[in-house]
Amino acid sequence: MVDKEVPLIEAEKTPQKDVALDPKGFFVIEVHGKEIRVEYYTNIYKENRIVSGNLKKVFSGKKADALSDTIVEHVPGLRPEHYMYIGRELQRAQCALEKNKEYFQGGC
Amino acid sequence: MKEDYYPWGGEFNTCSPDGRVAVVILNIEYTPPNTVAIYGPLKTENIGIEKIVANVISNPHIRYLIVCGDDIRGHRSGSSLVALQKNGIDEQNKIIDAPGAIPYIENLTMEAIDRFRNQIEIVDLLGIKDKGSIDKAVHDNTVKPVPPYGEPYIAIRIKPKTTVNLDDKRALHSKIVMNYMGKVEKRGE
Numbered sequence: 001m002v003d004k005e006v007p008l009i010e011a012e013k014t015p016q017k018d019v020a021l022d023p024k025g026f027f028v029i030e031v032h033g034k035e036i037r038v039e040y041y042t043n044i045y046k047e048n049r050i051v052s053g054n055l056k057k058v059f060s061g062k063k064a065d066a067l068s069d070t071i072v073e074h075v076p077g078l079r080p081e082h083y084m085y086i087g088r089e090l091q092r093a094q095c096a097l098e099k100n101k102e103y104f105q106g107g108c
Numbered sequence: 109m110k111e112d113y114y115p116w117g118g119e120f121n122t123c124s125p126d127g128r129v130a131v132v133i134l135n136i137e138y139t140p141p142n143t144v145a146i147y148g149p150l151k152t153e154n155i156g157i158e159k160i161v162a163n164v165i166s167n168p169h170i171r172y173l174i175v176c177g178d179d180i181r182g183h184r185s186g187s188s189l190v191a192l193q194k195n196g197i198d199e200q201n202k203i204i205d206a207p208g209a210i211p212y213i214e215n216l217t218m219e220a221i222d223r224f225r226n227q228i229e230i231v232d233l234l235g236i237k238d239k240g241s242i243d244k245a246v247h248d249n250t251v252k253p254v255p256p257y258g259e260p261y262i263a264i265r266i267k268p269k270t271t272v273n274l275d276d277k278r279a280l281h282s283k284i285v286m287n288y289m290g291k292v293e294k295r296g297e
Contacts, residue, residue, distance in 0.1 A: 028155065030119055037117050041155070044214050046200065051210040052154040058117075058266050 014081070019108040022082045024075070026053055029089050031103040035060050036093045038067060038086075040075055062097060064090035081108070112260045114163040120148030126169045129249050132160060134177035134186045136237045143250050145170045151180060153188040153208030158215050160189065161224045162263040168227065168256040172249040176233035176242045184208040186234050193230045196221060220263040227257040 025042040037060050041053025057074060061067045068087050078086075085108050096103035110125050127145035131138075140147050145167055150156045164170050173193075179186040188206035192213070195204035203211040213221060231245055 030117070032117060032119055044212065046202075046212065049210075052212040052214045055155075055215050055264070 014108075016107055019081075020079070021050060022079045024078050024082075025056070026050075027071075027086055029086075029093055029103075029105045031093050031097050034097070035062055036064075036067060036090065036097055038071065038090070040071070062094070064094040112262060113167045114146065115166055115262055115266060116159050116162040116264050117266070118148065118159045118163065120146050120163065122146050125167065127250065128169060128252065128254060129172045129174060129246050130160075130164050130170045131242070131246065132173060132175045132186065132189065134175070134179055134234070136177035138176070138237075138239060138242060140246050141243060144246055150175075150185045150189065151183065153180075153183045153185040153203075153206065153211040154213070155215070156183075156185055157189050157192060157203075157211070158213055161192070161213075161216055161220065165220060165223050165227055165261040165263060168258055168260055171227065171229060171254045171257065172231055172252075173228050174231040174233055174242065174245050174249070176236050176245075178237065179234055182209060190230050190232050190234070192221070193225055193228060196225060216263050220261065223261045227261075 021043075023043065025040060028039040028041070030037050030039075037058060039055055040057040040059070041055055043050045044052045044054055059067055059070055059074070061070070064087065067090050068083075071086060072083065089105060092106070093103050095101075113125060114120070114122065123140075123142040123144050123146070125145060127143055129140075129144045131140045131144055131147035132150045133147060134150060146163065150160060160173075164173060173189075175186050175189060177186070184207040188203050188208040188211040191206040191211070192203045195206075197213050197218075198204050201212050201214055203213065231249060233242060233245060236242060
């Protein structure tokens with residue numbers, strides 16, 4: 001007898017071509033000096049495609065958790081997968097910062 | 109005044125604040141001599157170029173921008189930067205005759221772009237990867253007797269937001285004495 005069954009779901013990466021761009025905008029993450037800097041841009045569309053962004057906010061810090069929390073607070077309403085992407089990129093950026101290595105922002 | 113220089117952070121290195129030369133390095137490993145004012149990579153033909161423009165015009169001593177190395181495939185950001193200085197932008201904010209995919213300048217005013225075009229002469233070394241040739245261009249332009257271009261032009265300012273510092277023990281342990289009217293009568297530790 002089983003009281004409860006829960007599904008086990010195998011993880012599967014969404015192919016880059018299927019990643020939906022967030023209508024709320026995008027982020028540029030950079031490591032320079034002794035901090036991580038994150039710039040938030042809203043999308044600029046021309047001829048039905050995103051061609052650039054309008055810089056709205058800049059976040060700075062050393063820790064992925066603090067930056068993640070602050071971004072959630074100051075940029076509400078992003079797509080869930082976008083928040084998760086930012087979280088893992090910030091963790092990579094923090095590792096690079098702490099190990100004094102170069103960081104290049106990865107794709108979704 | 110020098111604290112106003114380079115207001116828009118990015119992946120660049122600064123050397124001599126009075127240097128006349130800035131260097132954009134594309135797809136090559138190269139470290140210029142420390143006589144240059146600023147150097148760094150350029151990736152995108154939109155925001156990447158905007159950052160270079162905003163940072164370069166903040167330092168009026170910079171009069172030459174060397175663009176060297178192999179242009180970025182697809183983005184063609186180096187060629188787009190050269191086109192911006194040569195042609196400016198159209199009414200759609202697109203760099204005129206830029207070969208990049210999306211060479212739009214959206215975070216800078218026309219005045220800032222004009223300032224860039226007037227202050228800066230581009231030294232087009234696209235395709236040049238040889239350290240000796242780039243070093244020579246840096247030296248030749250560093251020794252040119254050109255004056256600074258007026259005052260710093262601040263195209264963008266990242267303004268720190270005031271926050272409460274919770275690490276401040278005085279703030280955490282302050283005693284506030286209020287009077288019967290509800291007004292603060294005394295503050296102290």
